[in-house]
Amino acid sequence: MEEWEQKCLINELLQGRELAMQLQAHLNLPSCNETRELLLQQIQASYDKALSLLHYKATGTSDTIDQPPQSLPVRDAATVQRKSLPRWTHQVRVGPGTAMEGNLNDGFSWRKYGQKDILGAKYPRGYYRCTHRNVQGCLATKQVQRSDGDPTIFDVSYRGRHTCSNNNQEQGTGTIEPYQQQQHIGNQTCPLFPNYLSLNIKVENDVGDGNYETGNLSPTSTCPNPTGVMNNGSTSVAIESEFTEIIQAAPTVGLEFPFGNAGLDPNFTFDDNGFFS
DNA sequence: GGCATTTGACCCGG
DNA sequence: CCGGGTCAAATGCC
Numbered sequence: 477m478e479e480w481e482q483k484c485l486i487n488e489l490l491q492g493r494e495l496a497m498q499l500q501a502h503l504n505l506p507s508c509n510e511t512r513e514l515l516l517q518q519i520q521a522s523y524d525k526a527l528s529l530l531h532y533k534a535t536g537t538s539d540t541i542d543q544p545p546q547s548l549p550v551r552d553a554a555t556v557q558r559k560s561l562p563r564w565t566h567q568v569r570v571g572p573g574t575a576m577e578g579n580l581n582d583g584f585s586w587r588k589y590g591q592k593d594i595l596g597a598k599y600p601r602g603y604y605r606c607t608h609r610n611v612q613g614c615l616a617t618k619q620v621q622r623s624d625g626d627p628t629i630f631d632v633s634y635r636g637r638h639t640c641s642n643n644n645q646e647q648g649t650g651t652i653e654p655y656q657q658q659q660h661i662g663n664q665t666c667p668l669f670p671n672y673l674s675l676n677i678k679v680e681n682d683v684g685d686g687n688y689e690t691g692n693l694s695p696t697s698t699c700p701n702p703t704g705v706m707n708n709g710s711t712s713v714a715i716e717s718e719f720t721e722i723i724q725a726a727p728t729v730g731l732e733f734p735f736g737n738a739g740l741d742p743n744f745t746f747d748d749n750g751f752f753s
Numbered sequence: 754g755g756c757a758t759t760t761g762a763c764c765c766g767g
Numbered sequence: 768c769c770g771g772g773t774c775a776a777a778t779g780c781c
Contacts, residue, residue, distance in 0.1 A: 587757065589758090589773070590774080591759075592771065601771085605773095607756095
């Protein structure tokens, strides 16, 4: 058990370090403020996690002290948590090769839990949560909505951070690893989804006090799932995944991908195949 | 049977 | 009251 915690801790610290380096790199780029904010958030979250790990070790079940009255049904707690989670969105444009929204694979496994027609939007919005929510207490969720202007663009907004570690290579963990930092961990770089193109992200920091999940990380959130680490070299998978977001986020403006923005998808033929009923 | 998606109902905040 | 977000039963797929 202790080994686990230690690994988790190291993971977090490494991640924090990497993120900090990222941040440093971004300090020189005048353009992306949001990216920096995102990085900051992630760094903070890393620290939080690391600290919570230590705390856990020290006191056993640290447990959430500032949990007020309680008695509120689960739902309330969930709501509160939800409200305080950080949120950011990318715009993802999809090329012709990519099938549909489901395939907007970003390295995590999502499970759809709802869909809603949004007022004023042509297309419904899909609601997804992490598949491992129940198992690992991972509270990450995302919403995917096709832009009504350009059907090839999806607004993907993320909420919360993944506390799980799902390293399923077969799932397409290999997000594009665009520019910078080619830390190819293992064989991660699968070119499965070269279709991300321009993505803009914006961080909507509705984390008022910035202490989201300060007092209470989701109870089980602290330690990534064993499988993540099991895979020997890939202890960093969790990190990798999180990096994914950053990486995707970073290219904000005018970053040229290998495949070039131009190359992508001259004419998508979505409309033909019924896409999204 | 187990897991994922679908879909209408429900909850909650503005 | 309205609209966005979530739940949960029904359904589908492997």
